[in-house]
Amino acid sequence: MDTWRSPLIAERPLGKTLVLAYTLIPRPVVGFHLEDVWVEQLGRYGVNALSWSYFAASESVPSMGEVADILAKYQFDTLLVTQLISFKPLNRNISNSQVSILETRLYMAPGEEVYWSLQSESFLVNYVGGEIRRPRERDALEYVETIIQEMMKGNVF
Numbered sequence: 494m495d496t497w498r499s500p501l502i503a504e505r506p507l508g509k510t511l512v513l514a515y516t517l518i519p520r521p522v523v524g525f526h527l528e529d530v531w532v533e534q535l536g537r538y539g540v541n542a543l544s545w546s547y548f549a550a551s552e553s554v555p556s557m558g559e560v561a562d563i564l565a566k567y568q569f570d571t572l573l574v575t576q577l578i579s580f581k582p583l584n585r586n587i588s589n590s591q592v593s594i595l596e597t598r599l600y601m602a603p604g605e606e607v608y609w610s611l612q613s614e615s616f617l618v619n620y621v622g623g624e625i626r627r628p629r630e631r632d633a634l635e636y637v638e639t640i641i642q643e644m645m646k647g648n649v650f
Contacts, residue, residue, distance in 0.1 A: 496611045498647050502601060507650045508570025510535065511563060511602070513545040515554050515576055527575060530633045534641060535573075540650065542573070557605070564602040571608070572600040575640075581614060597640055599649060609649050611640060 512535070514527035528544035535542040545555065548563050564572060575597045583592060592614045599609040615636050644650060 495613075496609070496643060496647055497607075498609045498649070499607060502606060502608050504648055506570075507535075507540050507599075509568065510540055510542040510571045510573055511545060511560070511567075511569045512542050513555070513560065513572065513574045515574075527633055527637070530637050531573065531575070534634070534637045538641065538650065543567075561603060569602045572602050574598045574600070578612075595636075599644075609644065609647060611643055613640070 512528050512531040514524045514531065525544070525546045528546055532542045532544050545560070545563075548567075549555065560572065563569070575595060578594045578596050581592050581594055594612065595615050596610060596612045598607050600606060601608050615632075
């Protein structure tokens, strides 16, 4: 894992958080599922979080304008984005032997200032025969919990 925290933004509570998760292709079920896991787990730590899919009218990847409108309209304090960046093969001889490279960023709303980010390798995304499939429940839960622990280490909340 590789983490970064802005030295220019003072520490503050997460407040009301909008959670958005997406992959390389337009918002398949795996993105919605991960948002739900994020919201549930953040709630366990006292963070008031809602998923983008709660507001979304479509499954397409939202524009920054669409996200900014929701952030402002519902007065969110932060935006948490988890994005699948790429896949990394583990064994060239086995087609689905790979991990996903994910980046999670925390923005201070309503602007576009990144407060904290983390890039990691994970088995979160099931990739079989060219198709992204929903990860196992425990994989998504373990991923989110690991990232939350990293956020806590970095005094994000």
